[in-house]
Amino acid sequence: xxxxxxxxxxxxxxxxxxxxxxxxxxxxxxxxxxxxxxxxxxxxxxxxxxxxxxxxxxxxxxxxxxxxxxxxxxxxxxxxxxxxxxxxxxxxxxxxxxxxxxxxxxxxxxxxxxxxxxxxxxxxxxxxxxxxxxxxxxxxxxxxxxxxxxxxxxxxxxxxxxxxxxxxxxxxxxxxxxxxxxxxxxxxxxxxxxxxxxx
Amino acid sequence: xxxxxxxxxxxxxxxxxxxxxxxxxxxxxxxxxxxxxxxxxxxxxxxxxxxxxxxxxxxxxxxxxxxxxxxxxxxxxxxxxxxxxxxxxxxxxxxxxxxxxxxxxxxxxxxxxxxxxxxxxxxxxxxxxxxxxxxxxxxxxxxxxxxxxxxxxxxxxxxxxxxxxxxxxxxxxxxxxxxxxxxxxxxxxxxxxxxxxxxxxxxxxxxxxxxxxxxxxxxxxxxxxxxxxxxxxxxxxxxxxxxxxxxxxxxxxxxxxxxxxxxxxxxxxxxxxxxxxxxxxxxxxxxxxxxxxxxxxxxxxxxxxxxxxxxxxxxxxxxxxxxxxxxxxxxxxxxxxxxxxxxxxxxxxxxxxxxxxxxxxxxxxxxxxxxxxxxxxxxxxxxxxxxxxxxxxxxxxxxxxxxxxxxxxxxxxxxxxxxxxxxxxxxxxxxxxxxxxxxxxxxxxxxxxxxxxxxxxxxxxxxxxxxxxxxxxxxxxxxxxxxxxxxxxxxxxxxxxxxxxxxxxxxxxxxxxxxxxxxxxxxxxxxxxxxxxxxxxxxxxxxxxxxxxxxxxxxxxx
Numbered sequence: 069x070x071x072x073x074x075x076x077x078x079x080x081x082x083x084x085x086x087x088x089x090x091x092x093x094x095x096x097x098x099x100x101x102x103x104x105x106x107x108x109x110x111x112x113x114x115x116x117x118x119x120x121x122x123x124x125x126x127x128x129x130x131x132x133x134x135x136x137x138x139x140x141x142x143x144x145x146x147x148x149x150x151x152x153x154x155x156x157x158x159x160x161x162x163x164x165x166x167x168x169x170x171x172x173x174x175x176x177x178x179x180x181x182x183x184x185x186x187x188x189x190x191x192x193x194x195x196x197x198x199x200x201x202x203x204x205x206x207x208x209x210x211x212x213x214x215x216x217x218x219x220x221x222x223x224x225x226x227x228x229x230x231x232x233x234x235x236x237x238x239x240x241x242x243x244x245x246x247x248x249x250x251x252x253x254x255x256x257x258x259x260x261x262x263x264x265x266x267x
Numbered sequence: 268x269x270x271x272x273x274x275x276x277x278x279x280x281x282x283x284x285x286x287x288x289x290x291x292x293x294x295x296x297x298x299x300x301x302x303x304x305x306x307x308x309x310x311x312x313x314x315x316x317x318x319x320x321x322x323x324x325x326x327x328x329x330x331x332x333x334x335x336x337x338x339x340x341x342x343x344x345x346x347x348x349x350x351x352x353x354x355x356x357x358x359x360x361x362x363x364x365x366x367x368x369x370x371x372x373x374x375x376x377x378x379x380x381x382x383x384x385x386x387x388x389x390x391x392x393x394x395x396x397x398x399x400x401x402x403x404x405x406x407x408x409x410x411x412x413x414x415x416x417x418x419x420x421x422x423x424x425x426x427x428x429x430x431x432x433x434x435x436x437x438x439x440x441x442x443x444x445x446x447x448x449x450x451x452x453x454x455x456x457x458x459x460x461x462x463x464x465x466x467x468x469x470x471x472x473x474x475x476x477x478x479x480x481x482x483x484x485x486x487x488x489x490x491x492x493x494x495x496x497x498x499x500x501x502x503x504x505x506x507x508x509x510x511x512x513x514x515x516x517x518x519x520x521x522x523x524x525x526x527x528x529x530x531x532x533x534x535x536x537x538x539x540x541x542x543x544x545x546x547x548x549x550x551x552x553x554x555x556x557x558x559x560x561x562x563x564x565x566x567x568x569x570x571x572x573x574x575x576x577x578x579x580x581x582x583x584x585x586x587x588x589x590x591x592x593x594x595x596x597x598x599x600x601x602x603x604x605x606x607x608x609x610x611x612x613x614x615x616x617x618x619x620x621x622x623x624x625x626x627x628x629x630x631x632x633x634x635x636x637x638x639x640x641x642x643x644x645x646x647x648x649x650x651x652x653x654x655x656x657x658x659x660x661x662x663x664x665x666x667x668x669x670x671x672x673x674x675x676x677x678x679x680x681x682x683x684x685x686x687x688x689x690x691x692x693x694x695x696x697x698x699x700x701x702x703x704x705x706x707x708x709x710x711x712x713x714x715x716x717x718x719x720x721x722x723x724x725x726x727x728x729x730x731x732x733x734x735x736x737x738x739x740x741x742x743x744x745x746x747x748x749x750x751x752x753x754x755x756x757x758x759x760x761x762x763x764x765x766x767x768x769x770x771x772x773x774x775x776x777x778x779x780x781x782x783x784x785x786x787x788x789x790x791x792x793x794x795x796x797x798x799x800x801x802x803x804x805x806x807x808x809x810x811x812x813x814x815x816x817x818x819x820x821x822x823x824x825x
Contacts, residue, residue, distance in 0.1 A: 069685060090364055
């Protein structure tokens with residue numbers, strides 16, 4: 069599993085290797101989200117979403133994890149859609165209300181506590197149930213849980229890998245879009261494409 | 268969380284009195300201004316003279332609307348195009364970033380039903396001056412003669428009302444006008460009168476892997492035809508377009524003009540001949556007189572309601588918005604086929620992990636093609652498919668992958684660390700019309716107060732058999748190429764057939780010239796008129812139909 073050197077994307081963003089439009093998009097995501105006050109969710113529900121996101125994308129190595137709940141909160145507050153939804157799902161806001169509530173119901177049923185109070189292994193056990201479509205809870209009568217989990221997983225994944233540091237983690241350098249790419253074949257790298265430091 | 272009941276999703280710009288939620292109300296107020304501001308490139312258009320009648324209004328500026336707009340303008344007609352989305356400057360506005368480019372997609376919500384719900388948004392739809400061509404992959408193979416005769420050959424689906432000879436002159440014209448890069452001679456159709464004007468684009472890692480493995484297995488491959496320039500090219504109406512720099516971002520917008528999207532080809536050509544393109548103009552009504560002829564359209568632009576009268580209307584809004592507009596206006600519905608026959612191409616992908624360094628973000632995504640599977644000898648299905656190598660942007664790859672594999676936690680992060688070593692192949696295959704697959708208007712309203720479209724899609728026996736055949740073959744290819752951790756993703760792309768063309772108004776919406784059977788001055792041109800789905804990507808054929816529709820219309824005026 070390749071590991072790529074840290075700090076390369078931040079360093080590149082200040083150079084001519086990146087066009088202004090691309091730099092603007094990525095630098096906006098590097099701004100700390102630590103003091104974000106949720107606009108759509110109430111505080112407790114936002115904390116629940118953050119706890120779920122932290123198990124889907126555990127980031128123990130980062131002092132400040134890439135914020136993943138933030139993008140969902142902003143999107144729902146702005147009422148934006150991505151062009152479609154499963155007909156079997158209620159509208160997005162309702163789906164999140166019911167789905168996150170269902171996660172707490174499943175946590176209560178299995179461990180008699182709210183999801184945020186559980187340890188990592190217990191939280192994973194609850195999420196595994198939801199992913200498999202076997203979690204208990206009244207809310208799941210109104211929202212199909214495996215579809216809810218799929219949509220949630222896809223949105224968190226989009227938010228994670230849109231972040232410059234996550235892109236650095238996987239060795240993606242497409243944002244270096246000032247010059248073109250000449251060396252595009254197998255095992256052909258250009259100077260601005262970092263070699264992995266280990267495999 | 269606000270204590271709310273079911274709220275409308277989608278863009279929330281117009282104020283709707285039925286919305287009770289205070290948070291939502293305040294959002295609507297805040298959003299109202301930006302949603303109605305033109306971009307810097309757009310002049311807030313003066314309102315048309317209420318009594319001015321233009322020759323033609325064209326709704327939509329994608330592959331269906333743009334070529335005919337140019338053709339009509341060049342014939343000296345007074346033409347106006349109405350585009351729901353904005354006009355942008357790619358060189359300045361386009362980021363090499365998937366999320367930042369979401370403005371290219373039709374993001375009003377569509378409801379996806381059936382056993383194989385089709386993804387929309389970035390998968391299928393576009394908005395903005397240039398339509399979906401702003402984010403098409405630029406893959407431009409021609410249809411084959413027998414793509415138009417599935418019923419004759421297999422007894423399934425319906426045939427096109429004309430043969431390939433009706434499209435071939437337009438394919439030639441388009442390949443040379445757009446500057447398509449491709450192989451000459453074309454291996455699966457070597458007898459063409461004209462070759463491609465430019466040499467193929469270079470092969471990226473995924474293309475090289477597929478080429479190597481297919482050679483081992485005796486499958487013929489070739490660099491594919493792509494509507495992106497492998498060298499500088501002179502473009503009538505715009506000047507020199509620069510060559511592709513292998514940026515790999517075709518599906519999120521080309522910032523260089525190397526890809527032949529409509530905004531850098533037919534639309535500037537049309538404007539140079541006097542066509543007027545109005546951006547941010549969302550059509551809601553099509554008006555008629557007592558005889559049933561279209562007299563004009565009504566659209567919303569920058570918060571105003573505008574009427575534009577016309578002698579002829581060309582509806583080119585894509586295979587969701589076209590039937591939706593027809594249904595909303597109760598227009599051309601006599602055949603009972605508007606919204607029916609919804610087809611989507613089987614687009615199964617197979618991915619694998621390789622020891623080689625691939626960097627899948629570089630190069631034209633669909634670099635290599637094989638059409639050996641156009642009519643496979645051992646097939647148990649009607650029609651066939653093409654094979655292509657695929658490069659992929661990271662966010663698109665990651666989100667598709669998790670929907671299929673459901674990886675999460677450390678396993679997800681670990682797998683994605685191999686992104687630079689992952690390559691894919693996919694198919695694009697024919698689809699048969701089926702009564703279970705259709706578009707309807709739902710009861711749920713969008714932010715404009717219009718019913719959201721609901722699309723039902725369930726892959727039937729033919730698509731399932733094709734998928735099985737293709738998955739087995741693609742796994743074999745990737746094994747031969749040395750892949751590990753091979754997995755398949757069943758998906759469907761493109762929206763086709765919802766206002767189909769045919770010989771009779773009993774089972775088709777438009778006649779072979781593209782004119783509505785029910786309405787003498789209404790033409791439809793986009794992928795909704797395809798009688799069958801074809802075993803190739805649709806964009807080139809939509810453009811060919813667009814030029815042909817314009818020529819048939821112009822001939823009818825003489």
